[in-house]
Amino acid sequence: MEIGVYTGYSLLSTALALPSDGKVLALDITREYYDMGLPMIKKAGMTHKIDFREGPALLFLDKLLQDENNKGTFDFVFVDADKNNYLNYHERVIDLVKVGGLIGYDNTLWSGSVALSPNAPMTKIVKGLRGHVIEVNKYLAQDLRIEICQLTIGDGITLCRRIS
Numbered sequence: 001m002e003i004g005v006y007t008g009y010s011l012l013s014t015a016l017a018l019p020s021d022g023k024v025l026a027l028d029i030t031r032e033y034y035d036m037g038l039p040m041i042k043k044a045g046m047t048h049k050i051d052f053r054e055g056p057a058l059l060f061l062d063k064l065l066q067d068e069n070n071k072g073t074f075d076f077v078f079v080d081a082d083k084n085n086y087l088n089y090h091e092r093v094i095d096l097v098k099v100g101g102l103i104g105y106d107n108t109l110w111s112g113s114v115a116l117s118p119n120a121p122m123t124k125i126v127k128g129l130r131g132h133v134i135e136v137n138k139y140l141a142q143d144l145r146i147e148i149c150q151l152t153i154g155d156g157i158t159l160c161r162r163i164s
């Protein structure tokens, strides 16, 4: 599953890495940007692997969780949407991913700002969401349901393996 698709760059990478019968559920609040990238997905021959759903991801996850059969079924979830909702996503996807499966949270270094003092110079958007990203990082570090590893690539990706 991918939460936060935009033009589908990471979605296409995931689809390409999947076996021919693999599927990825792709959630985004707007279809507009996905449609922009769709010609590339078509050109790569990956449309059959992608199930795109437009709408607020939290509502969709809540619908999925209403069906017990969906619990513990996802191999991998990549979360790259609204940072202020990462904890809300975590409380839902932790039940959807299988034990042994992975959840990846993007932007957990948040331009390096998570390690800076609150008064350090930073852009408005970085400053505005920095507190949420720090809160997520602290929460993931103490969550006994997962083992975590932070990849210091790009803007930081925290990989969580569900262990219980």
Ligand SMILES: C[S@@+](CC[C@H](N)C(=O)[O-])C[C@H]1O[C@@H](n2cnc3c(N)ncnc32)[C@H](O)[C@@H]1O
Pocket (backbone or CB within 6 Å): 003, 004, 005, 006, 007, 008, 009, 010, 011, 027, 028, 029, 030, 033, 055, 056, 057, 058, 080, 081, 082
């Ligand atoms: C950083 S972009 C995703 C980039 C993409 N994962 C990639 O690496 O190519 C974030 C996306 O999250 C989507 N988004 C923001 N809030 C959302 C929400 N509440 N529910 C679903 N998608 C949301 C935005 O529309 C945007 O397309």
